[in-house]
Amino acid sequence: MSSFSVLVPVLNGAEHIGDALNSVANQTHGNLRVVVSDNASTDATLELLDSWRDRLDLKVIRQPETRPMQEHFNAILDQVRTDHYMLLCHDDYLAQPDAVALADQALIDHPDIPAVYCDLEYVNADKRRLATRRFPRGALFAADTAGRETLRTARNMFGVPIGVRRSALGDLRYDPRFHYTMDVDLSWAMARGQMLVHIAQPLIANRYRAGNTTWQLLNKSRGEFLALHDKYGIPLNPVEHVQLSARIWAVNQQKKIFGLFGRMFEWLG
Missing domain, CATH: 3.90.550.10 (Spore Coat Polysaccharide Biosynthesis Protein SpsA; Chain A)
Structure with missing residues (x-):
């Protein structure tokens, strides 16, 4: 089996x-x-x-x-x-042949850890490397810290799970209220108050291309970040509302520019 x-x-x-x-x-x-x-x-x-x-x-x-x-x-x-x-x-695809073995072993070595995360390789539609996203944290990190940093920066500070424990998922599923932030929400919900493992290697290649769902969901991001604040009990005062809106706008512009950068490589062959 x-x-x-x-x-x-x-x-x-x-x-x-x-x-x-x-x-x-x-x-x-x-x-x-x-x-x-x-x-x-x-x-x-x-x-x-x-x-x-x-x-x-x-x-x-x-x-x-x-x-x-x-x-x-x-x-x-x-x-x-x-x-x-x-x-x-x-x-997307697994960027290294030992990616699953590393994730599986990390879950075996840390039986109380819900999930394992890794660095990410960003590639274009033709698998040409655009950038590597490295997460500045140790081998163990707190899920609540990653969640709060996500809200502070308007970026997914969990990353993409390379290994998840089925018992941690349990009956949890993707919340239909979230689209743009659906991965953040499930990652946080599975591990609230717990530690997570990070493997400091780019084990997953995340493909940026014109057909990505991300581009269609950018206009939902502000409402979803506000909903995450509510769901995880992190209130915002009026000044913080303005700051959040500004950060989300800046991140969305960065993503659009990065998407154009990836398509430029496609056009140039």
């Missing part, structure tokens, strides 16, 4: 999901279960998935109709059967 699950939600991902699956197939961890949930794709995603059945311990779920993103992600979380898992977006 597999000891670690890699969950891959996909919608019309034929162009990039092969990179994600190839990165999983090349892992040194020898006991992986891969669950792909297809959100009623209309491209060649299903045909491509069929070609991977001989290389991976692969389960493919076909949604009968396209579901909202949080609902779709929650549906695949319901499929976790192993003690440890990670969720890998179909257009």
